[in-house]
Amino acid sequence: MISNQIMFILFSAMIIVFSILTVTSRKILRAAVYLLFVLVSTSGLYFMLDYQFLAAVQLTLYAGGIVVLIIFSILLTSHISQKFEPTGIMKSVFSAIASIAGAILAIITILDYNFSATAQAAKEVDMRLIGNSLLSVDYDGYILPFEVISVLLLAAMIAAIVIAKRGGPEKSELPTLKQE
Secondary structure: OOHHHHHHHHHHHHHHHHHHHHHHOOEHHHHHHHHHHHHHHHHHHHHHOOOHHHHHHHHHHHHHHHHHHHHHHHHHOOOOOOEOOOOOHHHHHHHHHHHHHHHHHHHHHHHHOOOOOOOOOOOOOOHHHHHHHHHOOOOOOOHHHHHHHHHHHHHHHHHHHHHHHOOOOOHHHOOOOOOO
8 A cells, every 4th residue: 555545544543533522422521622632633635635725724723723712611610520411312313323324325325426537727816816716705705604614613612612511600609689
């Protein structure tokens, strides 16, 4: 095997293993660290494909930004040792069925697609074209996906804070104002 194949197998195995550990870990801080390993491994795949921009975005935005914010929100709310409740057998069975169905659908889709090589030369990189594409709302524009991703990241941060804040002080422990 050549080194590219070895690296692909290594990154793929890391993504699979740490993805499973992320969703099965009962400790919230460990799940966040496992997610960090998944995102770094994904950026490694992007580097192998010579998609340096996507790899840099993956590292800085997701691995460097979102996971660090999730970890800080966990640490600031002092719920480091918080454990998720164990999942029931029915939830585990339905999750396994959904995962297997998704994997089968993805494999069938990939195998049915007719991949073809092209003889065209790579296009020259033009910074104006990239800038216009990033800010355009036309067919080749990326402004809508960026907005959707920003809403998704906001939802992820809110969810992380809600999970981290769960189990806070009870209502009876909160100070109340005396009415005169």
